Amino acid sequence: MRLIHNMTTIAECSSADYSPANRAIKIVVIGAGGVGKTALVVRFLTRRFIGDYERNAGNLYSREVQVDGEQVSLQVQDTPGVEISNNGAVLPDHVSCFLQWADAVVLVYSVTDRRSFELVPQLHQRLSQCSSVSVGGGVGPPVVLLANKTDLLHMRCVDPQQGPLLAGTLGCAFYEVSASEGYSQVHGAFHRLCCQLAKQRPPSPAATQPAAAEKRRPKSPNMQDLKRRFKQALSAKVRIVTSV
Structure with missing residues (x-):
């Protein structure tokens, strides 16, 4: 997949960014605070890595892209970091709405943050609940599990084999990436997800x-x-x- 626009900055989307003639692919990125969600989105869309972001911004980004020769409007919803309390995940109502809106979900944890990894099953369960409501109990959207910050070997507290095991339990694809070190891994994960969505037939007018x-x-x-x-x-x- 190549980006049609040469983007030097990334901004929130507006109605002018959308083309009604193009099919829209909607992806939501969710995870605990500080796992690098915004860094992953920016790396994917711009190839750039910026070390410091406004926390919990929760911006929606839109870009015209080509997937397997088809031009589509890609919409990526970044979300504020999910808070973790003694009773588990605290998921705001608007994040639940994002999960119902999305065509696909990217769950992110940091290999340097054990609690962010333990949060993933709770988020997946909430996703299943939201999907059952929005599609009447049907099959939910595709899910990808991303393990970020793999470059911080000295800080790692989630073993490499635990990610694939969790992904197998949840029934989703898994990738280990580093938003700070390289573009290809991050691009590959999002690209495969976009290709999977592009192959799905759009809903009929009825x-x-x-x-x-x-x-x-x-x-x-x-x-x-x-x-x-x-x-x-x-x-x-x-x-x-x-x-x-």
Whole structure:
């Protein structure tokens, strides 16, 4: 995948960034605070690494990209770091809305932060709950598990084999990356996810217009029979009044 625009900066998206003719791919990136979510998004979209970001900004970024020859509008929702309390993850309501909005989810933990790794199953469970509500109990969006900061070997506290084991348990793809050291690993993870989404068929127009489909739905036989009986009764009452 190549970026169509030569981006030197990355800004929040606006309505001008979208092209209605292009298909949209929507990805949300979620994880504990300080795991490098924003660094990963910026590295993927701009090839650049910036060591210092505004924490918990939660920006939505949009870029026109090409995936397997198809031009699409890629929307990546960065999210504020999920807080971890003694009772587990504290997931704000707007983050739950992001999970329902997304076509795919990237779960991020840092290999230098054990609690961020232990948070992943809780986030995956919340994702499953949100997906069951938004799609009526159907199959949820694709999920990718990213282990970031692999360059900090002296600070590592999550063993290399634990990531793939967790991903296997959750049934998702897994990648170990370093946003600070290189672009290719980060690009490869997001690129494969975009290709997977691009191969999926977009929803049919009928599926996106439930109200119109509801209007065209034929009436039930019981309702039709009830209306027929009502008309017969009304006609009989009119005949009685006329004869009197």
